Amino acid sequence: MRGRLRALKALSADDQVRTKPLGLRLKKLLQFGFGQKRLLCAPEFWPGLVHIFIFGAFMVLLLRTLSLFAMGFSSELLALLINTEAPFWHTRPLCKAAYEAYLFLKDGVALAALVGVLYFTLWRLRRPPRLTASAKAFVVLGFIAALMLTEFLFGAGHMSAAIHKGEQEGALGATFTWVEPVTSGLAALLQMPSKAAFLVALVSFWLHLVLVLVFLNLLPRGKHFHVLLALPNVFFQRLPVQPQASASAALPTPNLEKEEFGVRAFSQLSWKQGLDLNSCTECGRCITHCPTHLTQKPLSHKGLNLALRAYLWRNEKALAEAAQTPKPAEGEATVEEARLVGELLTEETLWACTTCGFCEEACPVFIENIPRLIDMRRFQVQVEAQFPAELQRVFEGMERQGNPWGLGQETRDAWEGALALPKWEEGSRYDYLFYVGCAGSYDERMKKVSRAMAVLLGRAGLSFATLGKREMCTGDPARRAGNEYLFQTLAQANVETFNSLGVKAIITQCPHCYNTLKNEYPRFGGNYRVLSHAELLAELISEGKLELSASDIPKLTYHDPCYLGRHNRVYEAPRQVLAAIPGLEMVEMQRKKRESVCCGAGGSRMWMEEHIGERMNHHRTKEAIQTLEGGPPKTGEGTACVAVACPFCHTMLRDALSDLGKEEQLQVLDIAEVVAGALKRG
Numbered sequence: 001m002r003g004r005l006r007a008l009k010a011l012s013a014d015d016q017v018r019t020k021p022l023g024l025r026l027k028k029l030l031q032f033g034f035g036q037k038r039l040l041c042a043p044e045f046w047p048g049l050v051h052i053f054i055f056g057a058f059m060v061l062l063l064r065t066l067s068l069f070a071m072g073f074s075s076e077l078l079a080l081l082i083n084t085e086a087p088f089w090h091t092r093p094l095c096k097a098a099y100e101a102y103l104f105l106k107d108g109v110a111l112a113a114l115v116g117v118l119y120f121t122l123w124r125l126r127r128p129p130r131l132t133a134s135a136k137a138f139v140v141l142g143f144i145a146a147l148m149l150t151e152f153l154f155g156a157g158h159m160s161a162a163i164h165k166g167e168q169e170g171a172l173g174a175t176f177t178w179v180e181p182v183t184s185g186l187a188a189l190l191q192m193p194s195k196a197a198f199l200v201a202l203v204s205f206w207l208h209l210v211l212v213l214v215f216l217n218l219l220p221r222g223k224h225f226h227v228l229l230a231l232p233n234v235f236f237q238r239l240p241v242q243p244q245a246s247a248s249a250a251l252p253t254p255n256l257e258k259e260e261f262g263v264r265a266f267s268q269l270s271w272k273q274g275l276d277l278n279s280c281t282e283c284g285r286c287i288t289h290c291p292t293h294l295t296q297k298p299l300s301h302k303g304l305n306l307a308l309r310a311y312l313w314r315n316e317k318a319l320a321e322a323a324q325t326p327k328p329a330e331g332e333a334t335v336e337e338a339r340l341v342g343e344l345l346t347e348e349t350l351w352a353c354t355t356c357g358f359c360e361e362a363c364p365v366f367i368e369n370i371p372r373l374i375d376m377r378r379f380q381v382q383v384e385a386q387f388p389a390e391l392q393r394v395f396e397g398m399e400r401q402g403n404p405w406g407l408g409q410e411t412r413d414a415w416e417g418a419l420a421l422p423k424w425e426e427g428s429r430y431d432y433l434f435y436v437g438c439a440g441s442y443d444e445r446m447k448k449v450s451r452a453m454a455v456l457l458g459r460a461g462l463s464f465a466t467l468g469k470r471e472m473c474t475g476d477p478a479r480r481a482g483n484e485y486l487f488q489t490l491a492q493a494n495v496e497t498f499n500s501l502g503v504k505a506i507i508t509q510c511p512h513c514y515n516t517l518k519n520e521y522p523r524f525g526g527n528y529r530v531l532s533h534a535e536l537l538a539e540l541i542s543e544g545k546l547e548l549s550a551s552d553i554p555k556l557t558y559h560d561p562c563y564l565g566r567h568n569r570v571y572e573a574p575r576q577v578l579a580a581i582p583g584l585e586m587v588e589m590q591r592k593k594r595e596s597v598c599c600g601a602g603g604s605r606m607w608m609e610e611h612i613g614e615r616m617n618h619h620r621t622k623e624a625i626q627t628l629e630g631g632p633p634k635t636g637e638g639t640a641c642v643a644v645a646c647p648f649c650h651t652m653l654r655d656a657l658s659d660l661g662k663e664e665q666l667q668v669l670d671i672a673e674v675v676a677g678a679l680k681r682g
Contacts, residue, residue: 004220004278007316010323014270015252015260018236025235033234034059038364041594044285047123048364050116054144057113058227060106061151065212068154072209100179107182110148117145130284130302136222143215150208155183157201160192223282230365233279236272237366241519242568248357249567250519252371254378256485262378265337266311266344267319269372276367277309286359286369289591291598291620292352296613299352301359301369304345311344341376348612350376351388354605355480356562356598377482391481394607398486402472403438404607413468415440415447419454424465424501432457432464432531433503435517437510438473439647445654446647452676453509453533459679460545464507470497474516481604488524491516495526505529507536509672511563511646512602518568532564533672534574534645541580541675550583551678552638553669557587557627559620559653560596561646574645574671581678589627597623601648621656628666639667643674 019025031037036055039048121141127133159180176184192200219225238247254260263269286301287293293300312319322337341350350373359369380386397406413423415436424433434457440450457464475490498506506528508514518530531539540546558578564570571593578586591597600616610616621642628640642657644650647670654668669677 003316003320004225004313006320007312008271008274008278010267010319011271011274012268014272015254016238016272018272024239025237028237029231029235032364032366033231036364038362041362043595044288047120050119053109053112053116054120057109057116057148060102060109061147063102064106064151065208068205068209069212071205103180103183104178106151107180110151111182114145114148117141117148128284130288132282132284132302134223134282136224140215140218140222140224143211143218147208147211147215150204150211152183152186154201154204154208155180156187156190157192157197157199157204159184159187160190160197161194161201223280226279226281226365229275229279230281233275233365233367236275238368238371241522245515245519245568246357246361246566247366248355248360248368248370249515249563250523251374251479253488253520253523254484256488261382261484262380262482263372263375264339264341264379264383266308266315266340267322267337269308273368273372274312276372277305277312279365280305280309280367281365282306283364285362285364286367288362289358289595289597291354291356291358291600291616294597294614295600295610295616295619297352298346298349298612301367304349304369305367307344311338341380345376347380347386350380351605351608352612353603354562354598354600354616355603357566358562358595358598361566361594374480374482378484379482381482382485387482388608390608391483391604394477394481394604395483395486398473398475398478398490402490403442404473404477405438405442407442409469409472412441412471413466415442415450416454416466417451419451421454422465423468423470424503426501428465428501430463430465431505432462433498433501433506434464434466435506435508435513436466436471437508437513437647439651440509441471443647443651446650449509449647449650449670449672452670453672455676456537456540456546456672456679457507460540467497474513474521476512476516477604477607479516479520480602491521491524491526495521495524498526498528503528505531507531507533509533509645509647509670511561511568512648515563515567532568532570532573532645534564534570534577537671537675538573538576538580541577546675547680548581548675548678549680551581551674553584553641553674553677554638555585555587555628555640556643556674557589557624557641558592558643558671559589559599559624559649560593561644561649562596562598562602564645565593565596574643577671577675578643581674584674584678587627589623591623599649599652601652606648606651615656615659617652617656618659621653621660621662624653625657625660625662625666640665641674642666642668643671644668645671 036048036052039051041048121138124131124137176188219227240247241250254262280302282302284302290301338344341347353370353373355370355374357370360367377387393406394404397404401407401409421434422430424430434454436450439446441447472494473490474494475487478490479487506517508517508530509532511532514530514532517526517528521528537546541548556578558574560571575586578584597620598616599620600610624642628642642653644653650668650670654663657663657666657668
């Protein structure tokens with residue numbers, strides 16, 4: 001245990017405040033630590049509930065265990081209990097009532113824990129895909145069962161001895177009490193004579209304490225170390241920048257002036273990232289809807305956590321000693337530490353992640369997987385200049401033309417055509433800036449979405465303008481690809497432009513722009529009211545500013561974008577928009593909202609090729625096809641539709657439909673296009 005803590009202390013400092021605000025952290029600790037709130041999420045409700053049974057038993061029995069240890073160290077106190085003298089608190093009514101209530105609760109949670117052990121034993125024998133085969137897990141289950149059984153046997157033996165000593169009539173009938181229903185029922189069932197009862201109580205007492213001590217020694221040697229570290233990890237979790245968003249929405253911002261260019265070696269990980277590794281429960285919840293795991297990519301966040309933790313445990317002594325050794329002077333030889341990328345994980349693993357956020361949203365102990373991978377990407381890009389070849393063109397395009405396609409800045413507003421939208425200039429005053437985004441400005445298909453959105457804003461009578469040729473990329477693709485310098489350059493330039501124009505509110509149609517402007521630009525002085533087009537359309541429809549007629553789309557399903565859904569928890573607004581269209585039949589995919597599967601474009605993977613396993617956009621599109629083909633529309637009724645609220649998702653799903661030969665039967669439309677198609681004439 002001491003070695004584990006010394007190794008954590010030897011890791012780098014964390015750049016975030018992990019103790020404030022104290023009130024909010026304590027609230028989250030109660031909700032997610034002691035309350036185990038995340039374990040009750042679908043589709044893993046029942047295993048989560050049973051885990052709560054066992055966790056609750058340990059929490060309730062902690063007081064009982066401490067009292068038993070006190071008896072073990074005090075022969076007088078143990079003799080008092082075994083010889084069944086009434087404790088002093090039985091003479092005080094309130095204390096007696098509280099003690100009896102505790103005994104009743106203790107019996108209930110211990111029985112629930114035994115049920116939980118049986119459930120998990122059968123469950124592990126069946127072994128769901130997210131679990132790893134582990135003999136230690138069965139050993140620990142055996143320990144838990146033994147602890148509960150010795151607790152019951154100690155109580156039953158003690159109770160039987162008390163009845164025999166009091167020479168009560170009808171001893172067996174008098175044994176049962178509702179104060180301890182399970183314990184007293186066991187005593188009545190066993191019908192022990194006086195000496196046997198005393199022996200059972202004594203043996204169970206000492207066996208229980210021995211089991212506790214052995215169990216505590218086993219904890220630091222396996223995954224059940226999380227029993228000790230999970231609660232601190234929940235307390236020290238990364239907090240969201242915005243109240244409505246997920247903590248995963250904003251990446252930590254390094255200080256480039258201090259040459260914080262990512263991490264190369266294990267010792268450069270922070271103490272919190274080391275705590276994450278030790279807190280991993282190996283539950284596998286992080287991989288149930290992870291797109292890389294589902295499509296046979298080499299990245300599994302659970303597997304990566306286990307690999308890094310194994311390295312930490314093998315080298316904890318060396319890490320601790322290295323932290324105490326003075327750093328060598330420049331030019332002197334030093335021991336070469338294992339590289340993270342290339343030795344502990346492969347480059348394919350590093351670049352597979354789409355940063356969709358499911359792993360962090362699902363983790364019951366709030367392990368922060370994405371920042372760790374992005375830090376590794378930052379070092380590879382900014383120091384080693386080693387990254388997928390496709391990203392070279394993306395970086396150059398953003399540096400020279402302000403967009404990842406590298407298309408001319410002079411054509412940035414060509415998408416408008418005859419619309420001739422107002423431009424926000426110095427001295428202008430508008431209520432909203434319509435931030436079109438790179439895809440909406442340059443991609444031929446996405447230009448239609450931009451025009452549809454402009455029409456809707458005009459029909460609603462909003463005061464808005466665009467930046468025209470002055471608009472540049474928010475920098476999201478660069479940041480998620482590890483080019484932090486390029487991101488910060490673009491972010492600072494954009495914030496300077498917005499602030500000089502007096503921008504207060506921004507409308508976006510790209511969740512990646514939305515997330516960056518809302519959650520990451522405040523770090524650079526950009527504080528604005530940022531609205532996704534889904535949120536704005538829902539607001540305008542509810543206020544009656546957009547009147548809708550029947551749509552000619554016969555059936556529709558909606559795909560949740562990761563950066564709108566999981567990262568920013570905008571789930572209901574797009575559904576409210578679609579539900580407001582008269583006669584439109586909407587059917588949900590099986591994996592939706594929090595469990596929605598990424599299209600494969602996030603984390604800058606929009607510009608990278610997939611060479612391993614199934615294509616992620618194919619995987620998600622097959623589910624949409626299966627959902628919509630349950631009842632195909634009749635001839636002449638129009639084409640069924642997959643609705644999206646993200647240009648990246650739009651491109652990925654549309655390409656997949658083409659690859660799968662379904663582009664004639666199904667179409668992909670942005671929700672703005674669906675609404676524009678249902679506008680009443682006028």
